[in-house]
Amino acid sequence: TQLLEQSPQFLSIQEGENLTVYCNSSSVFSSLQWYRQEPGEGPVLLVTVVTGGEVKKLKRLTFQFGDARKDSSLHITAAQPGDTGLYLCAGFNYGGSQGNLIFGKGTKLSVKP
């Protein structure tokens, strides 16, 4: 069974601080997705990383896929209150089937003004 562990589970910081959250597995994934989820809503796709070592930037968010495609990180620079939310990573594997996403439990981020 493939599992994704996210850390930290909770993170509370002040506006303007930098932060990094992690997503780790003992399994290799074909790709890894990062989502953001607000309470009572569906996950919103932020980015997909596919190649080992790949780095993608989305404004103040930087996503990295580990060289072995087993882990990923999300770094936020100069966090703002609008960044508050639940950040989920989800791994995907090609296979005989059409594949499904395996989700981590998420990191709940709170950015205080």
Next chain:
Amino acid sequence: EPEVTQTPSHQVTQMGQEVILRCVPISNHLYFYWYRQILGQKVEFLVSFYNNEISEKSEIFDDQFSVERPDGSNFTLKIRSTKLEDSAMYFCASSPGPPGEQYFGPGTRLTVT
């Protein structure tokens, strides 16, 4: 921007009743999925659907569950005889194809009493 839509947003039903949850995936997408999220827990895969048939299903997706794409736009999840433990948020997702970029709808909150 195209998005996945789901109806109803909230469904309350009595134990043993049948419910049908409806989804309209993004129009040019080929792969369709149902996931569920029990309150406070992680998002769990239920079933994937491609080329008018189920391509993969999880252990959760037992004989009480079925999916259908009755026309060119709708994608439905039916629960034949609901149980208390079926109470959860149910998310529909669609994807144009691998490598795992799945776009989620806003969810249907199912409450079984």
